[in-house]
Structures are given as structure tokens and as C-alpha cells.
Amino acid sequence: MLQVIAQIQTRNRTGGTCEANNGFCPDWIADNYDRYIDPFLQHVFLTVVSVSIGFAIAFGLALLAHRKRWLLPAFSGASEVLYAIPSVALFLLLLPVTGRGTLTGLVALVSYTLIFIFVNVTTGLDGVPEDSVDAARGMGLTERQLLWRVEVPLALPEIFAGLRIATTTTVGLAALAFFAGAGGLGEEITRDKGFQSNIAVAGGLAVLLALVLDLLILFVQRLMTPWRRAAA
Amino acid sequence: MPEAATLEFRRATKRYPGQEEPAVNELSLTVPAGEICVLVGPSGCGKTTAMRMVNRMIDISDGDILLDDRSVTDREPAELRREIGYAIQQIGLFPHLTVGDNIATVPRLLGWEKERIAERVDELLKLVSLDPGETRDRYPAQLSGGQRQRIGVARALAVDPPLMLMDEPFGAIDPINRESLQNEFLRLQQALRKTIVFVTHDIDEAIKMGDRIAILKQGGHLAQFATPAELLMYPADKFVEDFVGADRALKRLALQRVRDIDLWTAATVRVGEPVAEARAKLDDADIDYLLVVDEDGRPRGWLSERGLSGERVTEEFRSKAQPVVEMDDVLRDALSDLLESETRYGAVVDDGGRVQGILSLEVISHVLQAPPEDVPHGADAFVPED
Amino acid sequence: MTPVLASFFSDFGNAIEFLFKAQPSNLDPGTKVGGFSEMLSLTLKHIALSASAIGVGTAIAIPLGLYLGHRRKGEFAAINASNVGRAIPTLVLLTVFIAYIGVGFVPIMLSLALLALPPVLTNTWVAVTQVDRDSVDAARGMGMTDTEIITRVELPLSLPTIFAGIRVSAVNVVATATIAPLGSVDSLGTPIISENVYGEDGRLGAAIAVSVLTLLISAGLAAFQRAITPEGLKLEADASRKRFLPKLRRRETATS
Numbered sequence: 001m002l003q004v005i006a007q008i009q010t011r012n013r014t015g016g017t018c019e020a021n022n023g024f025c026p027d028w029i030a031d032n033y034d035r036y037i038d039p040f041l042q043h044v045f046l047t048v049v050s051v052s053i054g055f056a057i058a059f060g061l062a063l064l065a066h067r068k069r070w071l072l073p074a075f076s077g078a079s080e081v082l083y084a085i086p087s088v089a090l091f092l093l094l095l096p097v098t099g100r101g102t103l104t105g106l107v108a109l110v111s112y113t114l115i116f117i118f119v120n121v122t123t124g125l126d127g128v129p130e131d132s133v134d135a136a137r138g139m140g141l142t143e144r145q146l147l148w149r150v151e152v153p154l155a156l157p158e159i160f161a162g163l164r165i166a167t168t169t170t171v172g173l174a175a176l177a178f179f180a181g182a183g184g185l186g187e188e189i190t191r192d193k194g195f196q197s198n199i200a201v202a203g204g205l206a207v208l209l210a211l212v213l214d215l216l217i218l219f220v221q222r223l224m225t226p227w228r229r230a231a232a
Numbered sequence: 233m234p235e236a237a238t239l240e241f242r243r244a245t246k247r248y249p250g251q252e253e254p255a256v257n258e259l260s261l262t263v264p265a266g267e268i269c270v271l272v273g274p275s276g277c278g279k280t281t282a283m284r285m286v287n288r289m290i291d292i293s294d295g296d297i298l299l300d301d302r303s304v305t306d307r308e309p310a311e312l313r314r315e316i317g318y319a320i321q322q323i324g325l326f327p328h329l330t331v332g333d334n335i336a337t338v339p340r341l342l343g344w345e346k347e348r349i350a351e352r353v354d355e356l357l358k359l360v361s362l363d364p365g366e367t368r369d370r371y372p373a374q375l376s377g378g379q380r381q382r383i384g385v386a387r388a389l390a391v392d393p394p395l396m397l398m399d400e401p402f403g404a405i406d407p408i409n410r411e412s413l414q415n416e417f418l419r420l421q422q423a424l425r426k427t428i429v430f431v432t433h434d435i436d437e438a439i440k441m442g443d444r445i446a447i448l449k450q451g452g453h454l455a456q457f458a459t460p461a462e463l464l465m466y467p468a469d470k471f472v473e474d475f476v477g478a479d480r481a482l483k484r485l486a487l488q489r490v491r492d493i494d495l496w497t498a499a500t501v502r503v504g505e506p507v508a509e510a511r512a513k514l515d516d517a518d519i520d521y522l523l524v525v526d527e528d529g530r531p532r533g534w535l536s537e538r539g540l541s542g543e544r545v546t547e548e549f550r551s552k553a554q555p556v557v558e559m560d561d562v563l564r565d566a567l568s569d570l571l572e573s574e575t576r577y578g579a580v581v582d583d584g585g586r587v588q589g590i591l592s593l594e595v596i597s598h599v600l601q602a603p604p605e606d607v608p609h610g611a612d613a614f615v616p617e618d
Numbered sequence: 619m620t621p622v623l624a625s626f627f628s629d630f631g632n633a634i635e636f637l638f639k640a641q642p643s644n645l646d647p648g649t650k651v652g653g654f655s656e657m658l659s660l661t662l663k664h665i666a667l668s669a670s671a672i673g674v675g676t677a678i679a680i681p682l683g684l685y686l687g688h689r690r691k692g693e694f695a696a697i698n699a700s701n702v703g704r705a706i707p708t709l710v711l712l713t714v715f716i717a718y719i720g721v722g723f724v725p726i727m728l729s730l731a732l733l734a735l736p737p738v739l740t741n742t743w744v745a746v747t748q749v750d751r752d753s754v755d756a757a758r759g760m761g762m763t764d765t766e767i768i769t770r771v772e773l774p775l776s777l778p779t780i781f782a783g784i785r786v787s788a789v790n791v792v793a794t795a796t797i798a799p800l801g802s803v804d805s806l807g808t809p810i811i812s813e814n815v816y817g818e819d820g821r822l823g824a825a826i827a828v829s830v831l832t833l834l835i836s837a838g839l840a841a842f843q844r845a846i847t848p849e850g851l852k853l854e855a856d857a858s859r860k861r862f863l864p865k866l867r868r869r870e871t872a873t874s
Contacts, residue, residue, distance in 0.1 A: 022717065084836040085829045086793035088810060092825035096629040135324025138289055138397075139338050139387075140313035153328045165704065172707035176797070179810075186709050193800060199717040203710035210705035227328045230371040 024196040033201065035188070040205050042102075042183040046174040047213065050106050051167050054113030059159075061114075062121035063147070072122065079115035087112065087173045091180035105174070105182025112173055113166040120162025124155025157228060160221035164214050171210040236265040236427045237394035239286065243295035246281055246452070255281045256452035258295060263444070265394075266425040268610050270442035272432055274475070278452030279431045283397050286429060287316045299395060314338055317388035317396035317426075321403045323380050325372040325387070331357075332368040335387045342391060356386040361416060378409045385417070389424075396428045402437070414440060418614035425611075435476055439464070439483055443610035447472050460487055461607035481600055485564035487607055490557055493599050495580055495589025500525045501535060505545045510535075519590060523553065523579060529586035531556060531579040553579050557591050567596055633822035636809075645815045652809070652820055657827060664805040664831065668792045670727050675734030675791075676784060683742025683780075688768050696743035703736030708794040712801060721802040729801075733794060734787040741783030745776030778847045785839045792832050806831065 018025035058079070065071040085093075090108040098104045128151045136150045152159075175186035188202040222229065239262070246256040256278040263269040271279040284290040286297055288309045297304045304312055325334050332353045339349045354364040360382035372380055381401065388396055402410045402417075418441065421428070432438055438445050439460045447455045447463070449471055456468040464484045467473040477483065499517035501510045501524055510522060522535040524547070533549035555569040557578045570578050570593060578591040635641075640653030686692040715729035749772045757771045796807035809816035809824035816824070 080836070081833065084789055084793075084833050086796045086832055088793075088796045088807065089825040089829045089832075092810065092822055093829065096626045096822070129324070129327070131320060131322035131324035132326050133324075134289075135318065135320060135384075136326070136337075138287060138313055138318035138320065140310045140315075140341065141337075142310045145310075145341070150326055150328075154326075156328075164701075168701070168704040172704065172709075175707035175709040186707070189709055189713050190800065193713045193716055196717045199710070199713050203707070203714060206707050206710055207705055210707075214701070214705065225328070227330075227371045227373065230374055 019195075019197070022195045024200055028197050029201055036185070036201055036205060039183060039185045039188050039202070040209070043171070043174050043185045043206065043209060046102070046105055046109060046177055046182060046184055047167065047170045047209070050109035050174075051113055051163070051170055053106070054110045054166060054170075055117050055163065057110070058114045058117035059121055062118050062125070065118075065122060066125045066147075066151075067143075075118060076115070076122075079118050082111040083115045087176050088179050091177065091182075095180065100181035102182045104180040105177035105184070108180060109170050109173055109177065113170055116166040116169065117159075117162045120158050120165070121155065124158030124162075125151050127158060128154045156225050157221065160217060160224075164217050167213045167217060168210045171206060171213065175206055235394055236425055237300040238265045238298075239263040239269075239395060239427055239429065240298040240301075241282070241295075242298060244282065244285055244292055244297050245294035246278070246285060246290060247293040253451045254293070256285065259448075259452060259454055260295075261446055261454060261457045263427055263429065265427050267443040268421060268428040268430055268441055270430045270432060270438040270445045271448060272435060272438040272442075272445060272475075273448035273455075274450065275433065277448040277450050279433075279448050280399055282448070282452065283399055283429055283431050286395075286397055287313045287318060314342060314391065315393050315395070317390075317393040317398075319384050319388040319396065319398045319401045321400040323384040323401075323404070325380055325383060327372055330369050330371055331375070331383050334372070334383060335390050337387065338390050352390065356389055357383075359389070359420065360386045362386075377405055378413065381405055381413060382416075385420075389426075394427060396426050398428060399431045400433070401430075403432070415614065417441070418611045421611040422614060436483070436486075439487065440613075441610065447475060459604060459607070460484075460609045461604035465604050482564055482567075484600065484607070485567060485596070486562055487609065487613055488563045488599065489559070489613075490561050490563060490566055490580055490591060491559040492608065493563070493595065495591060496577075496595060498523045498579065498587055498590045500529070500531075500587055501545050502527070503545055503547050507540050507543060507545060510540060510545050519577060519592075521550075521577070523587065523590075524549065525587055528584075531581065531587050534575070534577075551575055555579075556581055558583070559588060563596065563599065566591055567593075570596075629818075629822060630826075632819040633826055636817075636819040636823035637827060641817070641819065643815050643817070651816050652823065657806075657823075660804060660806050660808055660824075661827065661831060663803075664792070664795050664798075664807075664828070667723070667727060667730065667798055667803060667805055668788070668795050671730030671791050671795075672734050672784070672788055674727070674731035675787060676738050678731075679735045679738035679783075680742050680780065683739045684746055684768050684773060684776075687743040687746025687776075688764065688772060690747060692743070693747075696740055699736040700740040703733070708733060708790070709797065712794070712797060716801045723803050726798050726801040726803045730791050730794060730798075734791050737786040737790070738780065738783040741786075742776060742780050745779035746772045748779075749775045778843065781839075781843050781846070785836070785843065788839055789832060789836050792835055793828075796828050 019028055061071075061075050065075050082090075087108065090111065091104060094104045094107055098107055132150060132154070133146065136146045141149065174182075174184045175189065177184045178187035178190070185202045185206045189199060189206075192198040241259045241261050243258040243260050244256060245254050245258050247254045259278075259282055261269070271282055273279050281290055285292050286299075286304060288304055292305065299312075299315075306312075325331075326337070329337075332350075335353045335356055336349045339352060344352075353368060357364040357367055362379065362382055367375070367379070367383075372383070375383070381404070385401065388398070402413050405413060414437065430438075430441055432441075442460055444457060444459055445463055446457045449455045455475075456463060456472050458466075458468075461484060463472070463476060464480045464487075467476055467480070473480075496518035497516070499510075499513040499519075499522050501513065501522050503524065514520060514522065522540075524532045524535050524539075524545070526532055531553035533553050534551050535545065536548045536550035539546045539548035551574075554575065555573045555578045557566045557569060557580045559580060559582050561569075566578065570576075570591065576592055579587050580589045580591050582588050636652045637657050638654050640650040640656070643649045643651045683696065686696055711733060712726065712729050715725045719725040719728075746768075753771055753775070754767060757767045762770065795805045796810065798805040799808045799811035806824055806828040809820035813821045
């Protein structure tokens with residue numbers, strides 16, 4: 001059996017001994033950091049766009065399932081299945097359908113966000129205190145007013161939690177988007193995976209992106225839920 | 233919407249599918265405007281169901297409910313509910329809104345201007361004895377149970393609705409605070425005179441709060457609909473008798489205050505008065521003892537014979553002036569005081585401590601013979617604290 | 619539209635054919651790749667790699683979670699382990715191990731074990747801390763030692779949540795094992811990484827195979843979890859409708 005797994009590309013690098021040893025070389029990084037800019041921006045694009053689209057879809061579906069409970073098993077089952085498919089596989093499976101490029105990457109990444117957002121929006125809405133709902137109805141709020149003025153605001157913490165999970169996960173999965181030809185930092189990582197400097201920069205940027213987005217969303221959440229701060 | 237509304241249950245019935253007995257069975261009663269009607273009964277008797285039928289949180293299966301002679305099914309539920317104040321046991325304040333925003337909920341729905349809403353919020357907070365400046369911008373989680381309860385009431389009163397529905401509103405509060413909340417609410421009702429449907433499982437609360445009480449039996453049957461005094465004096469059947477409790481007479485005494493009844497006149501004397509004058513007073517008095525008072529009319533003790541032995545009254549007491557009963561005291565408490573002391577008579581004083589009359593066991597039993605129409609109820613029975 | 623559909627079906631047809639019948643290799647037409655026996659072998663290697671990683675990760679995470687949870691320590695670390703874990707792309711995790719440690723079964727397996735750790739740790743910690751305090755008090759009052767309390771009271775009551783965490787880890791590990799060949803370890807991802815050898819059909823075929831495998835494992839674990847959950851807790855889980863993802867999110871929201 002052919003064991004041609006020889007994907008270890010030991011590049012013949014010119015330059016000092018640091019690079020030749022595949023080590024962590026600050027000089028090399030300083031010279032070459034601009035090659036990471038485009039992939040980084042593409043990574044940001046992939047993440048932000050797919051989470052946004054995924055949120056729009058999953059939020060809408062969750063609102064629907066909140067009123068029509070029978071839809072819940074169907075929706076959560078579907079998103080579970082999508083989540084279970086390994087990302088690399090999904091990127092490849094979509095290639096014959098949507099072609100090679102950013103679109104395929106986005107379709108796959110959107111699919112992965114769905115479960116987190118759907119489950120969290122649903123849980124958030126379910127967790128709204130029953131007496132508040134009863135009082136709201138008794139006071140004369142229509143179902144629509146009840147949903148938007150009481151239920152959704154009270155579900156925000158849970159919804160934001162789902163958004164955070166979806167975003168950090170997507171940053172991670174976007175690293176594999178190059179399998180779909182969608183670019184991103186993953187391409188840079190695998191291009192030279194034995195070289196510590198490369199891994200450190202490309203990988204570091206990815207991790208940094210995840211953390212920054214996570215904190216950003218947390219910040220927005222704090223802004224939008226002042227009553228939680230008050231209770232603390 | 234300032235006029236209090238009349239509410240009529242006209243053979244209102246609620247049947248749940250799969251259940252033989254209806255939850256509410258042809259309930260018929262009329263609540264006059266400005267009165268508190270208490271729905272009371274054991275668990276499962278349908279009192280909460282009946283209340284929730286009024287604002288259509290539960291649909292009416294048969295019969296009708298009329299608000300100011302207009303059927304509640306006449307308009308959209310949301311529209312109906314905005315005209316009805318709604319206060320539930322768990323209160324249900326919105327955790328994500330400040331106190332002010334909570335109260336402003338329905339006014340906002342109705343499109344009031346901002347200034348009007350702000351004014352109204354402050355007005356209501358003052359009405360329920362809370363400081364607007366301090367409470368308005370707080371969140372429910374930062375308040376105590378009693379405070380939340382008041383805000384729930386304030387919120388229900390926001391648009392000055394002609395009818396209020398209250399489902400065990402004080403049920404989640406500890407007994408000490410509950411009493412003061414009940415008193416405050418009655419004080420409010422004295423001023424506002426709203427039509428209120430009040431649900432409770434506690435007969436004592438019903439007797440204290442209600443102008444009229446509807447006792448419901450299992451299966452949503454109306455057992456009796458009467459004023460508290462009527463209920464206590466003439467219970468309609470064994471069920472009502474049992475539900476009200478064996479101490480009906482005592483419960484009635486809880487309805488009246490000393491100031492409401494006719495007291496025996498006291499013959500009062502001062503030290504140094506001529507004995508002849510003192511003896512003359514005895515002839516007009518209802519009892520055979522003289523009560524010694526000071527210059528301000530405050531009781532000091534009951535005079536013994538030796539005090540009348542000379543020319544002038546001297547300070548010789550046969551017993552102290554105990555118990556001293558106040559005009560504002562509830563009769564039941566006054567009775568309790570009388571029974572504890574060894575004398576047969578209690579001096580009744582006003583809030584300045586001056587003697588107004590004499591209370592005795594005979595006076596009290598006389599009160600119990602009075603017809604129920606003479607007994608005040610609801611907010612009328614309530615005398616504000618000074 | 620039809621040409622797209624036609625090529626779609628033919629691509630998939632070829633890919634499935636690859637799974638069952640060996641084809642000439644792209645790189646060296648003289649050698650054959652693909653076919654059922656090779657696919658089966660790769661599948662077994664994939665499972666072996668995943669199972670080892672899950673085993674190691676769980677063997678560390680559960681005792682650690684039990685100990686910390688029982689003592690009510692390490693809340694910050696336990697809760698945020700999953701957050702931090704999520705922020706690190708699996709690709710980065712693997713390539714860091716490759717670049718800094720080396721290639722081969724052990725480094726790759728360890729990197730996957732590290733991937734498996736956070737969900738199990740967080741879930742174990744949360745589950746133990748949420749065990750009814752009264753039960754623990756009673757046990758202590760009966761004279762149980764700490765170890766006995768952990769093993770006889772806290773662990774059994776925490777099992778469903780712990781298992782939910784293991785499910786999440788399992789799916790993550792099996793999915794990530796697809797890129798193990800980057801570190802010179804064979805798995806079902808081999809035809810994907812070594813596309814030059816296995817060809818486009820091989821790549822697509824492997825994608826199908828690994829998807830099916832992961833779905834089967836996910837569904838299988840779900841069924842197993844339902845089977846071992848005591849009746850009362852099952853109703854609770856249904857009510858919360860979060861069977862798949864750990865309950866940890868409620869804690870997250872509480873501390874965030």
C-alpha cells in the first residue's frame with residue numbers, strides 16, 4: 001500500500017540558522033508579516049459574514065419553533081446533523097455543488113453556526129420567567145409585543161452566549177476553509193506547517209481573532225443587558 | 233377611564249375538555265362599582281379561573297361576563313386587558329426593565345406622551361409609599377419582596393383602570409409585611425374607590441378586605457355572596473359555616489373598632505371634688521363605680537368607698553385603671569385585653585389619652601346582636617394610622 | 619442547471635465507486651489505491667486514533683473535574699477551559715504540535731487528547747458542583763470519606779452531563795482526526811490530504827466516508843446516552859432540549 005503521506009514540506013529556506021532549523025525567528029516574522037494580512041482579512045470576512053448569516057437564519061427558525069413547538073425536534077435534529085459532519089468533509093462535499101471558492105466556504109461555515117444559535121435562542125426564550133409572560137399578557141400586550149418587548153430582551157444573555165460560541169467555533173473552522181478554496185489563515189498554516197515561526201504567526205492571529213471577537217460580543221452583551229449588572 | 237366599572241358574572245361557565253365537572257359552574261354575581269369583591273374558597277374551587285375569565289386569560293365556555301354592561305368578548309383580548317389592572321401572586325415584574333419602565337408599560341402601549349408617563353410613574357410610586365427618586369431607576373432584582381409587591385400594584389394602577397383583578401397579591405409576602413400591605417391597600421382603596429376582584433384562599437383576608445365576599449365550592453359553585461358581617465352571622469350552609477370557621481363571633485369582632493360602637497358612659501371624678509357631686513354622678517352613670525381622672529381627663533384608677541368618706545374625694549383606689557382601651561382598637565383585641573385583666577370594665581381613651589367611655593363584656597355581646605347592615609366593611613372599616 | 623446536476627451526480631458516483639473499488643493512483647498509475655479493504659483499514663486507524671485521544675483526554679479530565687468540583691475549586695479554569703479551547707482552531711492545535719513537538723502517532727494523538735479535554739472537564743466540574751448539596755451532606759453524615767462521596771454519590775449523579783461532554787469531545791475528535799495525515803498519521807483523511815495520490819474521486823469519497831462515520835458515532839453515542847440515563851433525569855433533559863450540547867452554557871451566562 002502506498003504510504004505517500006509525505007506532506008512534510010521541509011522548505012529550503014535561505015537565511016540564518018534559525019530559519020533553517022524551523023525555529024521561532026522574530027527577524028523572519030518582521031520581514032514577512034505582510035504575507036499574512038490578506039489571509040487574515042479573508043479569515044475575518046469568512047467569520048463575520050457566516051456568523052451573521054447563520055444568526056439571521058437560526059434566530060428566525062428559533063422564533064418560529066418557539067411558537068410552533070412541533071418544529072423543534074426537526075430543526076434541532078437538522079442542525080445537529082450538520083454539526084456532526086467534519087468541516088473538511090463538508091467543504092469537500094460542497095465543491096461539486098457550489099464550486100471552489102468563498103461561497104462554498106461560507107455555505108459550510110453558516111451550517112456550523114446554526115446549531116449553537118438555534119439551541120441558545122430556544123433555551124433563552126424558554127427560560128423567560130413564566131410570571132413575567134403571564135403578567136405581560138394580562139396587561140394587554142399582544143403576542144408580538146410580548147415576544148419583542150419581554151421575551152427576546154430577557155433571552156439576550158443566552159442568545160449572546162450562543163453567538164459567542166458560534167463565533168469562536170467559526171474562527172476555528174474557517175482555518176480549514178482553504179479546503180474549499182476560500183482562503184483564510186489555514187492556507188498559510190499548512191503551507192509551511194513544520195516552521196515554528198509560521199505556525200506562531202498564523203496560528204496566533206487566528207487565536208487572537210477568536211479572543212477579540214469573543215470579547216467584543218461580550219462587551220456588546222454587557223451594554224445591552226444593564227439589568228444583569230445591576231443585580232450583581 | 234376614571235369611573236369605576238360594574239362587573240357582572242352572568243351564569244359564567246368554564247369547562248375543560250375531558251373533565252366531567254366544570255371548573256366554574258354558572259357563576260352569577262354582580263360587583264357594584266367601587267367595591268372590592270373577594271373570591272374565596274378551597275383549592276380547586278375555581279376562584280382563580282373565574283377571575284381569569286374576566287380578562288379572557290381563560291376563555292368563557294358558556295354564559296357571559298359584562299364589564300359596564302358590555303360583554304368582555306366584545307373586543308380583542310389585548311384591548312380589553314389594557315382597561316383592566318392585573319396583579320398576580322408572583323407579581324411578574326419584568327426583570328429587564330427599571331421600576332419606572334415596568335410601571336410605564338401600558339401607558340406606553342397606549343401612546344401617552346413622555347411627560348405624562350413620567351408624572352404618572354412618580355405619582356403612583358408615591359401612592360404606594362415609595363420614594364420615586366430612589367426607586368424609579370432601580371431594577372426589580374434590587375428590591376425587596378414587599379417593594380416589588382407595591383410596584384406590581386402601582387403597575388396595575390398605571391392607566392387608572394375602572395376594574396382591577398388581583399390574584400393572591402399578598403400571598404408571597406411574609407405575614408408581618410402582609411398585614412401592613414393590606415392596610416395600605418385599604419387606605420388606597422379609600423381614596424381611589426376602584427372596582428376590584430380579589431382572589432384569596434385565606435378567609436381572614438377575605439373578611440378584612442372585602443366589601444362583598446363570594447365563597448366558591450369545589451366545581452366552581454357559588455355557595456354564598458354576601459358582606460362579611462352577613463357571612464359571619466348568617467352562613468348559607470354547612471360548607472360556608474365550616475369554611476368561615478367556628479370562631480365566627482370573634483371574626484366579626486375583628487371587623488369593628490371601639491369607636492364604631494356605643495359605649496357605656498363613665499362617671500369621672502377628680503381628686504378634690506366634693507363628694508356630694510361625685511355621688512350624684514353615679515346616678516346618671518351606666519355602672520356603679522367612679523373613675524378617677526387627672527386634670528386632662530386621663531384615667532388614674534377606680535375609686536373605692538374610702539375615697540368618698542370625707543368631704544372631698546381622696547385618692548383611694550380599689551383597682552388600677554386597667555385595661556385601657558383605645559378608640560382605634562379593633563374590638564377583638566379590646567375583648568382580649570378585657571379578658572386578661574381581672575376587672576369587668578375597661579376605660580376607653582382617645583388618642584390624647586382622655587376617657588371617652590367604658591367598655592365591658594356586656595357592651596361587646598350587645599354589639600354581636602346588631603344587624604349585619606350596621607357593620608362596616610372593606611375600606612370603610614379601615615381607619616388610617618396616624 | 620442540468621449540466622451542474624449531471625456533473626454533481628457523476629462526481630458523487632465516482633467518489634462512491636472509489637470507496638469500493640480500487641483505482642489506479644494519480645501519482646503512479648501502476649499502483650492501486652482506494653477500494654473497500656483500504657478504506658476499511660483507514661477507517662479502523664481513524665477510530666483507533668480517535669479512541670486513544672478520547673481515552674487519554676477523558677482519563678485526565680474526569681478525575682480532575684471530579685476533584686476540583688468536589689472541592690469547589692478552580693471555577694474560573696474549569697468554566698473557561700471550554701471557551702479557551704474553542705478559541706483555538708483545531709488546525710492550529712495540530713500544527714503547533716507538529717511544529718514544536720514533531721510528527722507521528724504520539725504527538726497527533728496527544729494534540730487530539732488536548733482537544734478532547736475541555737468539554738469533558740467543564741461538564742464534569744459543572745455537574746459535580748450542581749449535585750444536590752443535601753445528598754452530599756447526608757453522605758458525609760453517614761461517615762463516607764471524600765473519595766467515597768465522589769465515587770458513590772457525585773459521580774453517578776453527574777454521569778449524564780459528563781457523558782454529554784464526552785459526546786461533544788468525541789464528535790470533535792473524530793472530525794479533527796480527518797486532518798491527522800498532516801502529521802504523518804493515517805486516517806480517513808489520508809485521501810483528502812494526499813490528494814495528489816488518491817485523486818479527486820478519492821478525496822470526495824473520503825469526505826463521504828468520514829461524514830458517515832462521524833454521523834454514526836454521534837447518533838450511536840446519543841442513543842447510548844439515552845439508554846443509560848435514569849428515567850427521571852431523561853425527562854429533565856427533554857424539557858431542557860439541550861441533549862446535545864452541555865448544560866455548561868447556563869453557568870457561562872451566569873459568570874459572563
